[in-house]
Amino acid sequence: MSELVPMSFEPKIIAFVCNWCTYLGADLAGTNRLEYPPNVRIIRLPCTGRIDFNLLVKAFEIGADAVLVSGCHPGDCHYTAGNYHARRRWMLFRSLLETLGIETERIHFTWISAAEGKKFQQVIGEITEKARAMGPYAAYQGLCQVQVGQASTPAAGLQTRKPEAAQ
Amino acid sequence: MSQQLRQTARRLLSEGKVQVVIGYAAEGRPALITKSEDADKLEWNDRCQANLAVYLTRKEVKALGKAAIVVKGCDERALVVLEKESQIERAALYVIGMACDGVGAPKCERCQVHLPRFADEMIGEAGESAAPAEGPNGLDRLMAKSSAERWAFWTGEFARCVKCYACRQVCPLCYCERCIADKNRPVVIDTSATPKGNFAWHITRAFHLAARCVGCGECTRACPAGIPLGLLNQSLAQATEAHFGYRPGMDPTAEPVFGAWSPADKEDFIG
Amino acid sequence: MSAVLSVAGLAELVAGWIGQGKLVAAPVQVGDRLLYQTLATAGQAVFDARRRPANSIKEFFFPRHEPIFHYRLEGKEIALSDVVPEEREQIIFAAKPCDAAALPILDHVFNWDFEDGFYTARRARTTVVTLACAAHDEACFCTSVGAGPEDEAGSDAMLFDVGDGKFEVRAITEKGQALFPTASTEPRRSGSGPAAEKKFDPDRVARYLEANFESPLWNPLTLTCLGCGACAYTCPTCHCFDIVDEGNAAGGARVKNWDSCQFPFFTLHASGHNPRAAQPQRQRQRLFHKFSIYPRKFNAVLCTGCGNCERNCPVGLGVLKVLEAIDGEQRRLDDKEPVQA
Numbered sequence: 001m002s003e004l005v006p007m008s009f010e011p012k013i014i015a016f017v018c019n020w021c022t023y024l025g026a027d028l029a030g031t032n033r034l035e036y037p038p039n040v041r042i043i044r045l046p047c048t049g050r051i052d053f054n055l056l057v058k059a060f061e062i063g064a065d066a067v068l069v070s071g072c073h074p075g076d077c078h079y080t081a082g083n084y085h086a087r088r089r090w091m092l093f094r095s096l097l098e099t100l101g102i103e104t105e106r107i108h109f110t111w112i113s114a115a116e117g118k119k120f121q122q123v124i125g126e127i128t129e130k131a132r133a134m135g136p137y138a139a140y141q142g143l144c145q146v147q148v149g150q151a152s153t154p155a156a157g158l159q160t161r162k163p164e165a166a167q
Numbered sequence: 168m169s170q171q172l173r174q175t176a177r178r179l180l181s182e183g184k185v186q187v188v189i190g191y192a193a194e195g196r197p198a199l200i201t202k203s204e205d206a207d208k209l210e211w212n213d214r215c216q217a218n219l220a221v222y223l224t225r226k227e228v229k230a231l232g233k234a235a236i237v238v239k240g241c242d243e244r245a246l247v248v249l250e251k252e253s254q255i256e257r258a259a260l261y262v263i264g265m266a267c268d269g270v271g272a273p274k275c276e277r278c279q280v281h282l283p284r285f286a287d288e289m290i291g292e293a294g295e296s297a298a299p300a301e302g303p304n305g306l307d308r309l310m311a312k313s314s315a316e317r318w319a320f321w322t323g324e325f326a327r328c329v330k331c332y333a334c335r336q337v338c339p340l341c342y343c344e345r346c347i348a349d350k351n352r353p354v355v356i357d358t359s360a361t362p363k364g365n366f367a368w369h370i371t372r373a374f375h376l377a378a379r380c381v382g383c384g385e386c387t388r389a390c391p392a393g394i395p396l397g398l399l400n401q402s403l404a405q406a407t408e409a410h411f412g413y414r415p416g417m418d419p420t421a422e423p424v425f426g427a428w429s430p431a432d433k434e435d436f437i438g
Numbered sequence: 439m440s441a442v443l444s445v446a447g448l449a450e451l452v453a454g455w456i457g458q459g460k461l462v463a464a465p466v467q468v469g470d471r472l473l474y475q476t477l478a479t480a481g482q483a484v485f486d487a488r489r490r491p492a493n494s495i496k497e498f499f500f501p502r503h504e505p506i507f508h509y510r511l512e513g514k515e516i517a518l519s520d521v522v523p524e525e526r527e528q529i530i531f532a533a534k535p536c537d538a539a540a541l542p543i544l545d546h547v548f549n550w551d552f553e554d555g556f557y558t559a560r561r562a563r564t565t566v567v568t569l570a571c572a573a574h575d576e577a578c579f580c581t582s583v584g585a586g587p588e589d590e591a592g593s594d595a596m597l598f599d600v601g602d603g604k605f606e607v608r609a610i611t612e613k614g615q616a617l618f619p620t621a622s623t624e625p626r627r628s629g630s631g632p633a634a635e636k637k638f639d640p641d642r643v644a645r646y647l648e649a650n651f652e653s654p655l656w657n658p659l660t661l662t663c664l665g666c667g668a669c670a671y672t673c674p675t676c677h678c679f680d681i682v683d684e685g686n687a688a689g690g691a692r693v694k695n696w697d698s699c700q701f702p703f704f705t706l707h708a709s710g711h712n713p714r715a716a717q718p719q720r721q722r723q724r725l726f727h728k729f730s731i732y733p734r735k736f737n738a739v740l741c742t743g744c745g746n747c748e749r750n751c752p753v754g755l756g757v758l759k760v761l762e763a764i765d766g767e768q769r770r771l772d773d774k775e776p777v778q779a
Contacts, residue, residue, distance in 0.1 A: 053374055054347075054355055057367055062686060074430060084428035088411075091434055092377045092424075095406035096370065099309065099399060101318030110438040123438065139318055143362040196754035197662045217753060227661055227716050327473070329493075329502050329696065331667035337752045349703055357684055359503045359695050389752035391492055391668045393471040 011065040011131035013040040013124070016055055018048045018083070021072035021113045028117030036121045037128040040068070047071065049082025053093050056107065060140040066106045066131035068123070073111040083111075105130070106137055168211045168265065168291045172237065175263060175288060176206040179235050185261055186232030189222050191215040195270070197222065201231060211237070211290070216270045218383040220245035220339035223255050235261035239270070240280035244381035244416025245339040247285070251423055252379075254342060257285075266291030274384040274397075276300040285419070306401045325365040327392035330358060334386040334396050335372060340379050347371060373399035378407045378424035381416040441607045441621045445485055448532075448597075448605060453480035455529055463498050464531040465491045474498075474533070485532050487572035487599035492750060494674035495530050495537045496544065499560045502671070502696045506556065506681070510689035521691075528564040529617070536578075536744035538568045538592030539585045540674030546736035547677060556694075565613045568593040569605070574634045577745030579758050582636045585742045588626070598626060637758065638765035640729060640739050646768035647730040651722075655767060659760045660721035662753045667698030669747035669756060675728070675740045678704075699723055725760060 017023045023044045029036060045051055048071030059067045069090070077083040090109055097104050108127050112119050176188040180203035188209070192198035195214035199222065200206055220242050222228045238246065246262065249255045264286025269275035277299045283289065309317060332348070335341045348356045348368055356371055357364030372386075373396075380400040387397040407413050410433070413424050443451070455462050456477060464483035466475045472491045476498075477483055510517045530538075541561070548557040571587035580586055590596065595614030597605040609615040609623050646653075670676040680697040684690050697704065700721070705714045714720045732740035741757065748756025 054367075054371060057370055058355075061363060061367070081428055084430070084432070085425070087432055087434055087437070088425060088428055090436075091410050091432065092403055092406050093374060094436065096374055096377070096399065096403055098314070099306075099317065099402035100321050100366075100370070101314045101316070103314065108438065109434075109436055143322075143366060194754060199658075199661050201658070221664065222662075225664075225717075227718065327468070329667070329671045331671045331698070332701070333664075333666040333668040333750075333752055336664040336666035345703075351682075354682075354684075358680065358682060359684060359693055361503055364503075385752070389666070389668070391672050391750040392473070393469045393492075 009132065009136060011039055011128060011134075011136070012063055013037075013066045013068060013127055013131060014059040014064040015040050015042045015068040015070065015124070016045060016048075016051050016059075017042060017068070017112075018071035018078075019044050019046050020078035021076065022070040022110075022120065024114035025112045025116045025120045028114065029120045030117075032117050034117055034121040036124040039128045039131070040124050047077065047079050047082035048086035049077070049079065051086060053089065056093075060102075060106075060137060061144045063141055063144075065134070065137045066108065066127055068108045068110065068127055070110045070112050070123070073113055076113065102140070103134075103137065106134065169209065171290045172211050172263065172265075173206045173209050175290070176200055176209055176235070177203045179261060180206065184233070185235040187228065188235045188237075188263075189219045189228070190237040190263075191217070191219075199228060199231070209237075211265055213268070213270050215239070215265075215267075216272050216388060218242045218245060218337075218339055218385045220249065221337060221385075223249060223260070224339070224342035233259060233261075235263055237263045237265060238283050238286070239265055239267040240283050241267075241274065241278065241381070241383050242339075243283040243285060244280065245383060247416040247419050248340060248379055248381060248423075249342075251419065252340075261288075262286045264289045266293055268294050272384055272388065274382065277304065280417075305395060306398050306405070309398055310402070321366075321369075322362065324394045325362065325369060328360055328365040328369070328394060329392060330360040330364065330368065331391060333389040333391060337385045337389040338376070338380075339383070339385075340376060340381070341372075347375075369396070369399065372396075373403060376400055377403045378411070378413060379415050380404060441618065442600065443597075443605050443607065445603050445605075448485055449480045449483065452477065452483055452531060456480060459526060461524075461526050461528040462531055463495065463528070464533075465489075474530075474537075483531060485569060485597075485599075485605065487569055489573075490534045490536070490571075490744065490746075492746065493672050494540065494744070494746060495533050495566070496540060496674055496677070498528060498530055498564065499541065499557055500544070500548075500677060500679075504556060504694045505691040506694055508689065508691045509683075509685070511687070517689075523559060525563070528560065530564060530566045532569040532597065533566055533593075534744065535568050535570060535587060535589045535591075535593065535596075536580045536585055536742040537674045538566050539580075539589050539742045541566065541592035543675055543736075543738045543740060543742070544677055546738060547732075550736075565594045565617055566592055567595045567597065567614065567617065569597045569599070572599050575745065577748040577756065577758065578634045578743060579637050579745065579761075580743035581633050582638050582761075583640055583739045583741050583743045587633050590625075595621060596626075634743075638761045640733070642768045642772070643729050643761055643764050644733060646764050646771070647726055651726075653722075655760075655763060656718040656722045659763055660718045660755070663700065663717045663721050663751075663755050664753060665700045665702055665717055665720065666752065667696070667700060668750040668752065669724075670698035670700060671696055672746040672750045674742055674744055674746070699727070721760070725757065725764075728757070729761070 056067050071083045094104055110123050179185045188200040190198055190209045192208045195216055197217050219236055250257045264283030282293050356367040384397050387395055411424050452462055461476055463474055463476045465472050466482045467484050472489055473493050474491045474495055505521050508519045548554040590610050594611045595618055596608045600606050607618045607621040608626050609618050609621040678697045679694045681694050683692050706712045728740040
């Protein structure tokens, strides 16, 4: 880790992982006390085949600076072919994102098996560093500002009232 | 050709072979002709832009009974996909193919399917069609820009989107009875015409058509705000052809891309 | 300032207003479409008395998306706060008379049993300057619904294209006079192109509708409708909306969004029943709302004949053809049994 990295920005990483391989791989990293950055929030799904592209869009909408999608190696899917379907989907989805100018460098795809705790640690570390260097995904987050309140008192705001009859 | 079309329609209706002829009337407006006396309303001219295949999955039209449909070569591709997806029964449909020299749409310059290939009846002769235009098209110009420029482009375009869903309603392949955009427990796509809601909708629309869109251009034509929606579909069509050698609606025997998979699918972006 | 301005003069005025921090909206050429938009610079504005934009000006009074309050989740409490209202003055410039005429019509429903403060606040801080029409197309029918190419309803001031790139200004209300102090308020005799002929009689249409809810005309006339919102959203008088909450775990906003009666789920009940499950029923409702229900309630037809519905409809439907057919049918019925005067 570079000493020059400002400590104020901690990237938020969301990882969509399959239950049978990558999630167990993350578990293995944990039981082996392999430290990886706490920036990642892991979301477990039964299979990468279940990962709807809208989940990735949602991740950016709610403020993720990078996304990881990870599952079983081709040929090892617990449901036989879920990861093959997912691979096809991602091949095309990435080209749509490129056309839209969405930063595909912030989306990472890996195959991590249940035995690859070390790989999980490495991948999370790399993604976190890359995201830290890229900075927050301001472009997408700018689209999705949620205003949770203004500094105005209720009385000062727009009043809707019934016509004279009610007064 | 209009005369021949009317004769065909009159014959099909009066003989009870079909209960509705889906065709074009004056100014290229779609018309649903159910009485043989009305067959004279049918026309064929160079303003017949609409893709009539969209009516085949509408329940009010299905309720009319057996249909005959007028198609151009581009429209017919939608029929192929609809059949592949079990939305129409080809045997129950009478396809009237029109030999088309272009209907003045931007897509016509690069047309590669001048003639319907699977019609039950062809009207008109194959003319001397001009070769498809060469050179960079709208998508090439877009992809020549940087990623940040593309983002700025689409942000500007989607700012005009009012969420009228004309793009969805006019598309022959958007036939879900309940679109994901209408789902609200939980909400997947904000219905608001905000930058967030508009990006979410257009990403979804384009991707739900990935490897299915036949490039008829109706989405772009229908958009009241003039957003070049077809560019998104076109980029996916290019990627589909490049990765899988597949062009939706061309070969009725080809396996749809998302229904299948192959261990040989090449990817260089998975670590 | 003279009451006759060149295009450059108009642009200078607009630039002045923008410089003063006012919001100015005008027709802008966007690709192959003319659209009303809020201007970033005066040079964007198009002053063309022969074309009408593909959208309407209702956007500037009744936006496509409008937060109505914000909420913040604080533990078990919910803190509500009002939207900070926009306070800048707004000027709609070179609008079509058929767009402006929609405003007094909409005023009825937005001030009916409940004053919609969002709408009325925008109306109060907006001045509407129209550009009288010098041409019409096949889709126009303003004269059939009591409007016209120089109709003053909803306008605070009106521009007239007098040729040679010059425009004469007429002030109609105090607001209009305030923007153009030297403009006369004398009504101007027409010098512009012929108005569209009347294509139907709204009273006769209303009579047909009142007696023929179940009519064999609906299906054949409206079955081609695909159920999008292009007509409703580009219509100057359509005003249906949906209210939804949008936000995340921290909070969000309750918002008001445009809605269209042509969407299949517009009348879907929580029970699953949909009283307007078929497109002809939805199309019928649109005709009824505009030409029977609203006139009965507010003495005003909910339509200004702008033709946007037909021009923007992907299948060329709109309301005019249906109205002409209904009008023709009622005339046929009248001939058989003349109406008692």
